[in-house]
Amino acid sequence: xxxxxxxxxxxxxxSLIGLSGNAAQTADEALDSRRLVIAFxxxxxxxxxxxxxxxxxxxxxxxxxxxATAANAARQGYRGLISFGVAGGLASHLRPGDWVVASSVxxxxxxxxxxxxxxxxxxxxxxxAHHVPILGVDTPxxxxxxxxxxxxxxxxxxxxxxxxxxxxxxxxxGLAFTALRVIVDPVERTIPSSALVxxxxxxxxxxxxxxxxxxxxxxxxxxLARVTWDxxxxxxxxxxxxxxxxxxxxxxxxxxTAAAGEALAPALRPIAxx
Numbered sequence: 001x002x003x004x005x006x007x008x009x010x011x012x013x014x015s016l017i018g019l020s021g022n023a024a025q026t027a028d029e030a031l032d033s034r035r036l037v038i039a040f041x042x043x044x045x046x047x048x049x050x051x052x053x054x055x056x057x058x059x060x061x062x063x064x065x066x067x068a069t070a071a072n073a074a075r076q077g078y079r080g081l082i083s084f085g086v087a088g089g090l091a092s093h094l095r096p097g098d099w100v101v102a103s104s105v106x107x108x109x110x111x112x113x114x115x116x117x118x119x120x121x122x123x124x125x126x127x128x129a130h131h132v133p134i135l136g137v138d139t140p141x142x143x144x145x146x147x148x149x150x151x152x153x154x155x156x157x158x159x160x161x162x163x164x165x166x167x168x169x170x171x172x173x174g175l176a177f178t179a180l181r182v183i184v185d186p187v188e189r190t191i192p193s194s195a196l197v198x199x200x201x202x203x204x205x206x207x208x209x210x211x212x213x214x215x216x217x218x219x220x221x222x223x224l225a226r227v228t229w230d231x232x233x234x235x236x237x238x239x240x241x242x243x244x245x246x247x248x249x250x251x252x253x254x255x256x257t258a259a260a261g262e263a264l265a266p267a268l269r270p271i272a273x274x
Contacts, residue, residue, distance in 0.1 A: 034054055034077070035054055035055065035056050035076075035077065035078065036054050036055075036077065036078060036079045036080065036248050036251060036252065037054060037055045037056070037078065037079065037080045037081070037082060037248045037249050037251050038055075038056050038057075038058065038066070038069060038070065038073065038078055038080070038081045038082070038175070039051075039055050039056070039057045039058070039081075039082050039083075039084050039249070040057075040058050040059075040060075040066055040081065040082070040083050040084070040162050040165065040166040041057060041058070041059050041060070041083075041084055041085040041162065042059065042060045042085045042086065042160065042161060042162050043059060043060070043085070044059055045235065046059070046084065046085035046086065046238070047059045049235075049238045049239055049242050050084045050085070050242065052242070052246075052247060053247040053248075054247040054248040055247070055248065055249065056069070056078070060161065060162060063165060066165075066166075066169065067169060070169040070170070070172070070173045070175065071173060073173055073175055074173065074174060074175075078175065079175065079176060079251060079252070080115070080118060080170075080175055080176035080177065080178070080248075080249075080251045081166050081169060081170040081175045081176070081177050082166070082177070082178055082179065082180060082249050082251075083102075083105075083134075083160070083162050083163040083165075083166040083167070083177075083178075083179035083180070083181070084179075084180050084181070084249070085160065085162065085181060085182075085238070086160070086181065086182055086183070086184035086231070086234050086238070087100065087134065087158040087159060087160040087181035087182065087183055087184065088141055088147065088158065088159045088160070088183070088184065088185045088187075088191075089147070089157070089158055089183045089185060089186045089187045089189075090135065090147050090148070090150055090151035090154075090156055090157055090158055090159055090187055091132070091151055091157035091158070091187065092186075092187050092188075094130065094157060094158065094183045094186060094187070095183060095186055096183055096184060096185070096186060096230040096233045096234055097182060097183065097233040097234055097236070097237045098129075098130065098182070098183045099126050099128070099129035099130065099180070099181070099182050099183075099237065099241065100129060100130045100131075100132050100134060100157060100158045100179075100180075100181050100182075100183065101114075101119050101122045101123050101126070101129045101130070101131050101132075101178065101179070101180055102114045102119070102132070102133065102134040102163060102178060102179035102180075102181070103119070103131050103132055103133055104133045104134075105133070105134050105135075105136050105163045105164050105166075105167040105179060106133050106134070106135045106136065106154045106155070106156045106164075107135075107136045107164035107167070107168075108164075109168075111133065112164075112167040112168070112171055112177075114167075114177055114178040114179060115176040115177055115178050117176075118176050118177075118178045118250070118251055119131065119178045121250040121251075122178060122180055122245070122249070122250055125244060125245055125250055126241055126244070129180075130157065132156070132157035132158065133154070133155055133156040133157060134156055134157070134158045134159065134160060134163050134179050134181060135150060135154050135156035135158070135159040135160075135164075136159075136160065136161070136162070136163045136164020136165065136167065137150075137159055137160075137161055137164070138161065139161070140161070140191065140196055141159050142190060142191035142196060143190060144187060144188050144189070144190060147159070147187045148187060151187070158181055158183060160179075160181055163179040163181070166179065167179070176251065180241075180249070182234045182237045182238055182241070183234065184230055184231055184233075184234040185227065185230055186230075189226070189227065189230065190223060191227060192217075192220040192223045192224050192227065193213055193217065193220065194210045194213040194214050194217070194220055194224050195210070195224060195227050197209045197210065197212075197213050210224075
């Protein structure tokens with residue numbers, strides 16, 4: 001099983017190509033490209049968006065590699081773990097494209113709080129994000145009645161399949177943790193079976209599986225079109241906010257002067273757990 005670290009490598013290569021004619025990086029650039037954050041996502045398209053300087057990305061199909069990296073994260077210089085990507089809405093006020101920064105992740109073992117400082121930085125950067133609990137589950141939640149019941153019983157406003165995994169690993173290995181998710185399906189939206197079977201085991205969309213399911217159940221085509229439109233809204237929001245957050249997903253304050261080399265050590269101090 002291959003990790004999604006390839007997306008990070010591509011992003012760093014492109015960054016270095018953009019520096020043609022300048023053989024030496026500035027201290028700011030060296031700090032930007034140093035990997036300090038691990039990002040855990042669901043699908044390959046989320047991995048491509050999450051990738052960038054200072055970030056190592058794993059998708060859901062690379063859970064084993066993620067766990068191995070997290071176990072040695074501190075020794076390798078990593079300071080934080082973020083759950084990033086799309087989420088389903090459980091609260092009625094959340095619409096496609098809305099952002100949620102987790103105040104905690106609710107899972108079977110109990111709620112896991114996120115890092116207060118890192119989460120606040122994300123909230124301030126995005127501006128209109130919701131600071132709410134996120135529910136972590138192991139299987140997709142497709143029906144509105146199930147979503148509403150989960151909201152009632154857990155108090156969570158959104159749900160995804162990665163945040164609880166990331167939260168456990170971060171807690172176990174002393175990493176700062178937060179979850180940043182954009183709503184893709186509102187609470188009243190049913191997810192058609194064609195969309196569910198299209199979530200390939202390799203974290204990439206399985207187009208043939210979608211087509212086969214549509215042929216077997218053509219009546220779901222209008223609903224799939226609605227879900228696809230919601231996904232385009234969410235993807236556009238992800239691209240915009242990822243550019244906004246820059247290196248390290250806002251985990252550290254980057255120095256802005258040529259003295260970055262001298263400031264490197266204090267800048268790399270981990271954010272204190274909440």
